[in-house]
Amino acid sequence: MYKFIWLVPLLPLAGAAINGIFGRWLRFPEKLVGGIAVGTVALSFLISVAAIYSYGFGGNGLWPNPYVSTQTAFTWIPGGAVKQTLGQAAPGSGEAKTISIANQPVTVPAARSSLLNIEWSYQLDPLSAIFMLIVNGVGLCIFVFATGYMHDDPGFYRFFAYMGLFMFSMLVLVMGSNFVMMFVGWEGVGLCSYLLIGYYFNRNEAANASRKAFITNRIGDFGFILAIFGIIATFGTAQYTQVMPQAASYPIEMLGNWGLMSWIALGLMIGACGKSAQFPLHVWLPDAMAGPTPVSALIHAATMVTAGLYMLTRTNVIFQHSQTMMLVVAVIGAFTAIFAATIGITQNDIKKVLAYSTVSQLGFMFLACGVGAFVIGIFHVMTHAFFKALMFLGAGSVIHGMHHEQDMRRMGGLRKYMPYTYFAFMAGWLAICGIIPFSGFWSKDEILWRTASTNHIPVGWLLWIVGTIAATCTAFYMTRLMAMTFWGKYRGDDGKEARGDDHTRGKHEHHPHVPHESPKSMWVPLVVLAILATVGGFVGISTAFTGGKEVGGKLNIVTWLSPVIWNPSTKAFGAEPGEAPAETPAQTIRAGAPINIERQAEGGLPYGDTGFNLAHAVEAKLGSETATEWVFIVISLIVAGIGIGLGLLFYVKDTRLADVWAARLAPLYRASYHKYWIDEFYGWAVTRRTMDLARGVFNFDAKVVDGGVNGAAWLTRLSSKITGGTDKYFVDGLVNAIADFVVRLMSPIVRAAQTGLTANYALVMVIGLLLAVAYYLVKMF
Amino acid sequence: MTQLSPLCLLLLQETSGGRIAHAIEGVKHPDLSKFLVIAAILFIIGVAGVLTRRNLLVIFMSIELILNAANLNFIAFSRYLQDTGTGNPMAGQIFTVFIIVVAAAEAAVGLGIVIALYRNRETIWIDEIDLMKW
Missing domain, CATH: 1.20.5 (Single alpha-helices involved in coiled-coils or other helix-helix interfaces)
Structure with a gap:
């Protein structure tokens, strides 16, 4: 079945082409346009599910080896074969050979099978499988939602043509088998992002925002393309399956050493920063909210902005070879997490709050990658895709119900008018706050735990503190959003609540000022996503709950993804069977530096002494790793509780408190309100x-x-x-x-x-x- | 000539070597030079008329003489070629017909010009028509 994965990106493209070319010409009705778009994405989703099942769990499944669709591939950019002028070293034998010329021994370098033949083929491996499911699954929900949200829009066909094109580009990005295909997808999603942010092109702010997004992304793309050149120049190929083993054989560049791997990783990091809206290049994402809300959910929360994480994880071999860049990734991630979270506290536009929340959560993911927990980063990508898409769609439902009002100060009390949206949103709220057992808890807690216990980089404890504060802020501003939107009293234009009684759903023209529940096509995807946001975290359940072992076999995301991840301790891909990957070995340890030296002597610490390690210090006190993990779980639950409690205090119990404290902390408030200028x-x-x-x-x-x-x-x-x-x-x-x-x-x-x-x-x-x-x-x- | 040939043959037999036979020989093979001389005389008369006469009508007549001299030449050569059989004898006769046609057309145009000239200048004396002078 996995031989049919080439259909997965092609189907949305076909749908987009039909809608884009004939939609206006033949005056397709909305039902037909929506049917084509949703149908192609649904079919693509079904194919990818079947393909991944047969790949991972079927009788002749290939897991953990990647499947590259060379049977249906073609050479996209042919470079020609290297002409072998000396000796008979067989192409692709990969070994240098000594031959005799004029009685002199001459060493012939290893032959490469080709100079640079870039093929157009798709790769199915654990990483791309997860992204295919996220993109197609969440995308399907959002497509269904969009048929309701975009109802009566004159550009209906155009919207779905762009969305289909985006799905194609995103799937090429995650399914391509080489860096050049990833770049094509990378640029494709950038283009679609531009088109969709500027969808309401007659609004000046949307046009400006789309240009801003495109130009900011160009800066990142510049770094990315330089990194691709670096990869091709270094390894002679762009194919993942050929680059990664070669990269694994390079020596690790310790902190302060700046070598080839660090340069390549720097370029990749710049690209990831641009696409995933990390600190210096984050400015475009909040402005991108000028696009329609389904676009914000699909592109600027669930899928496109996680392309940077995909790339980081895909190239984790290269990053793990450069301790400096790991530190850079972690610091940028942690800084972005707290930076965006503090901005999110003071914003009044519901979509702006969610946008800064997205930036902040992306920062958490980068932090996870930076501390070496790439799997957890991808896990957070997944849970974040669920709950953030849910919240964006919920916000879209609210905006739809409020007749295109986005200012939270004019909402309030919507629980009564929009029950489905409210309960779905609640699941997202609990997930992002990190309340057990919602999905966000598992991933975020694991990120913080791995940050505290990292052996990859120094100052893990500092990053842990920053991340914990950011998590508190997250809980606070999300509670604020809930309170201002759904709880309390309705603060709409005329304040009349009673008129909601005779309100008929879907005919909002007659009652322009009364909020109403959205149509079924909008709240059903919300419920689906709410279920996913609630239970989705169990695929990565913390080992503290399962007795220190990864359970569930390949269904556990850590086990599933491990073949993609390079293990610096064993200098090989994947974890040894029966052992938890990247876990600290259970042994008696003491706090501080000497432990690391001990471990380094045992070959367990490839990055040497990384200074004070919070988790190890606690572990030395408690004497048990599981107990240490429980300590951190309790801490993260407590800070989530603090955040929620503060939010309830400020925005439910005594609403005047918010203004009072805003006045007391006026400089900080202004800085946050103006996004630090x-x-x-x-x-x-x-x-x-x-x-x-x-x-x-x-x-x-x-x-x-x-x-x-x-x-x-x-x-x-x-x-x-x-x-x-x-x-x-x-x-x-x-x-x-x-x-x-x-x-x-x-x-x-x-x-x-x-x-x-x-x-x-x-x-x-x-x-x-x-x-x-x-x-x-x-x-x- | 073929229908007459029995008669001619008879005459030849009766007066062999006499004047009749000579005349018949002259008809069968006429002397080219005589026709050419007559044509040359006609041509010279025509040229002299064109050069010396002042009346436009007379000049026209002289031109006709020149053309007829040419016609006569054509006919003579045609007959000569018919005798010798070294060329197409019909060509000269056809040319003559053409020349007669062209001459008629020319006369029509020319007389038209003369009438127009007379209406404008009230003269057809060509020494009075000297507008082509510098």
């Missing part, structure tokens, strides 16, 4: 400077270049005047004088021939005739 700073430092530069260049062009051109023109005109005058008065004068002289001289003679008498002319003719005949006769005799 990052946009203003970029506007001043980048946009204005670019404009200055443009103006300077324009002035240079206008004054210097144009001046030169105009001067040359003036000079030409001057010289032409001189030569023209010479020609007119001197040359022409001479010619005229000569002509006049000749005329005066010759005309009395010549004009005598013109008598005007016909007979004379005839006579001349006759004489000429006679002369001709005479000449002829004379010649003859």
Whole structure:
């Protein structure tokens, strides 16, 4: 079945092509457009489920080896074969060979089977399988939702054409078998993001936001493409299956050593920062909320922004070879997590809050990758896709129900009007806050635990503190969002609640000011996602709950993904059978540095001494790893409780408290409310400077270049005047004088021939005739 | 000529070597030079008329003479070629017919010009028509 995965990206593309080309031309009704779009995505989802089942669990499943669809592939960018001029080393044998030329031994380098043949083929492996399920599964829910949300929109067909194109690009990104295909998908999703953010192109802010997103992404893409060049130059191929084993054989570059792997990882990290909205390049994501809400859910929460995480995990071999870049990833992730979370506290637009929440959660994922827990990063991608898509769709439902009102200060009390949305949203809220047993708890707690216990980088304890504070902020602002939106009293325009009674669902034109529940096509996906957000976390259940072992076999995400992850301790891919991957070995340890030295001596610590380690310190006190994990679980539950409690206190119990504290902490409040003036700073430092530069260049062009051109023109005109005058008065004068002289001289003679008498002319003719005949006769005799 | 040939043969037999036979020989094979001389005389008369006469109508007539001289030449050569059999004898006769047609057309145009000229200038004396002078 997994031989049919090439259909998975192709079907949404076909749907998009039909909708995009014929939708307007043949005036497709909404039902047909929606049916084509949802149908193709659903079919694609079914195929991917069947393919992944047969790949991982079927009788002849290939797991843990990747499946590359070479049977149905073609060479997309042919580079030609390397010509072997010396010796007979077989192409692809991969071994250097010594041959004899003129009785001298010559070492022939290992032959490469090809110079650079980039093929268009799809790869099915544990990582791409998870992403296929996320993209298709969450995408399907969002497509169904969008058929309801975009109802009566004049650009209905256009919306679904773009969405289908996005699905295709995203699937190419995650299913491609080489870096160049990943880049194609990468750019494709960037393009679709641009198109969909600017979907309401007649609104200025949407147009600006789409441009901002595109340009910011270009900066990241620049780094990414440099990294791809680096990879191709280093390994001679872009195919994952060939790059990864080669990369694994490189030596690890410790902190401060800056080698080839670090350069490549830096480029990849810049790309990931751009796409996943990490700190210096995060500015586009909140603005991207100008697009329709399903777009925000699909592209800017669940799938596209996690492409950076996909790339980081895909290239985890390279990252794990550079301790410096691991630290950079972790620090950027942790900083972004707390930075965006603090902004989220003060925003009033419901979608802006969710956008900053997304940035913050992406920061958590980067933190996980940075501390070496790539699997947990992907786990958080998955749970985040569930609960954040749910919350965005819930926000979309609210906005729909509120007749396109996004300001939370005008909401409130919507629980009564929108029960389905409310309960679905509640599941998302509990998940993102990290309440056991909702999905967010499992992934976020695991991230914090791995941060505290990391052996990959130093200052893990500091990052843990930052991450814990960010988690508290998350719980606080999400509680605030819940309280302002669903609880309390309705604060709509006229404040009349009673009019909701005679309200008919779906005919909101008649009651423009009363919120209402959304149609079935919108709340059913919400319920599906709510169920996923509730139970989805069990695929990565913490080992503290299961007696220190990964349970569930391949259904456990840690076991499932382990073949993709390079293990720096064993210098091999995947974990040894029967042992938890990347876990600290159970042994008696003491706090601080000496432990690490002990472990390093045993070969268990490839990154050497990473300084103070919080988890190890606690473990030394308690003497048991499971107990230590329980301590951290309890801590993260407590901070989530604190966040929720503060939120309830500020926005439910005493709503005046929020204003009071905002006034007390006015400088902090203003900084947060204005997003730390990052946009203003970029506007001043980048946009204005670019404009200055443009103006300077324009002035240079206008004054210097144009001046030169105009001067040359003036000079030409001057010289032409001189030569023209010479020609007119001197040359022409001479010619005229000569002509006049000749005329005066010759005309009395010549004009005598013109008598005007016909007979004379005839006579001349006759004489000429006679002369001709005479000449002829004379010649003859 | 073929229908007459029995008669001619009879005459030949009766007066062999006499004047009749000579005349018949002259008809069967006419002397080319005589026709050419007559044509040359006609041509010279025509040219002289064109050069010397002042009346436009007379000049026209002289042109006709020139054309007829040419016609006569054509006919003579045609007959000559018929005798010798070294060329297509019909060509000359066809040319003559063409020339007669062209001459008729030319006369029509020319007389039209003469009438127009007379209406404008009230003269057909060509020494008075000297507008082509410088």
